[in-house]
Amino acid sequence: MGFFRSPGAALAALLLAGLGLLPAADAGPVQPAAPGRPGAAAAIAVRWSGDTTGGGGYVPPWSWPLRPLPRVLAPFRPPPQPWLSGHRGVDLSAAAEATVAAPAAGTIAFAGWVVDRPVLSIDHGNGLRSSFEPVVSDLRKGDAVARGDPVGRLSGRGHCAGPCVHWGVRRGGQYVNPLQFVADLRPSVLLPLPGRDP
Numbered sequence: 001m002g003f004f005r006s007p008g009a010a011l012a013a014l015l016l017a018g019l020g021l022l023p024a025a026d027a028g029p030v031q032p033a034a035p036g037r038p039g040a041a042a043a044i045a046v047r048w049s050g051d052t053t054g055g056g057g058y059v060p061p062w063s064w065p066l067r068p069l070p071r072v073l074a075p076f077r078p079p080p081q082p083w084l085s086g087h088r089g090v091d092l093s094a095a096a097e098a099t100v101a102a103p104a105a106g107t108i109a110f111a112g113w114v115v116d117r118p119v120l121s122i123d124h125g126n127g128l129r130s131s132f133e134p135v136v137s138d139l140r141k142g143d144a145v146a147r148g149d150p151v152g153r154l155s156g157r158g159h160c161a162g163p164c165v166h167w168g169v170r171r172g173g174q175y176v177n178p179l180q181f182v183a184d185l186r187p188s189v190l191l192p193l194p195g196r197d198p
Contacts, residue, residue, distance in 0.1 A: 041110040062103040062181040063147055065132065065167060066094055073164055076177040077111050089131075089168030096163050098154045102145040103181065104128075110136040111152070129177070131168045134158040143189045 063107075064070065070092035079086030102109065107126040113119070117134040122145060137152030145151055158166055169178040 025180065049120065060182050060184075063101070064128075064182050065100050065103045066165060067100060067101070068090055070165075072179070073160060074176075076179065078175055082174075087101050089166050090114050090162055090172075090178050091158075091164045094154050094163050094165050098163070098165070099150045100132050100152045100154065100165060101179075102147055102151050103130060104150045105146050106130075106144075108137070108139045108141050108151070109144065110141060117158060118140045118152075118155050127172045129170045133166050133168075135165065155164060 072089040072090055073093055074087055076090050077087040079088075100120070102122055104122075104124045106122040108121070109129060110119065110121040111121040114133070117129060118136040119133045120135045120137045120139075121129055121131040132152065133156065134156045135152040136155040139145070140153060154163060154165055157163055160166075167178045169176050169181065
């Protein structure tokens with residue numbers, strides 16, 4: 001027998017959430033991907049990292065860009081090669097015209113239209129850049145924003161069946177999973193009980 005500690009708490013949260021035994025305040029909901037999209041049967045669960053005082057003391061470097069805590073409608077599914085199709089971000093549930101907040105401090109890198117939808121991009125420094133769509137903003141390139149500042153609002157549905165915000169993060173020229181900045185995605189570690197030999 002053993003017990004879980006952070007980062008093992010993430011596995012425990014996933015197991016308990018899957019059994020319906022974990023309160024909503026402790027874990028994000030398990031949600032299927034949007035109907036009609038590739039991988040619609042896949043379930044997504046993330047440990048809510050809003051409680052930074054307990055649960056192993058994990059403090060996320062960024063905050064969620066939407067309040068209340070959004071459901072993850074479609075996960076990060078990068079293509080095996082950069083030129084192939086894939087899902088280079090996550091889709092987050094949102095109310096119509098929801099306010100989007102800066103997940104971390106930075107400067108506005110772009111606010112405008114790309115093809116048929118409004119896009120907002122924030123340069124967070126150290127090679128990290130967030131992008132949100134379809135999001136309109138009154139901010140301009142070069143404007144400074146702090147973590148949690150309102151930076152824009154949802155405008156339209158984008159590529160989701162209902163209202164959602166597509167959130168992408170790039171490190172240099174490579175897309176990475178945005179959830180790693182707001183949830184504890186580290187692998188779980190099973191430790192022996194104190195006083196027992198492994």
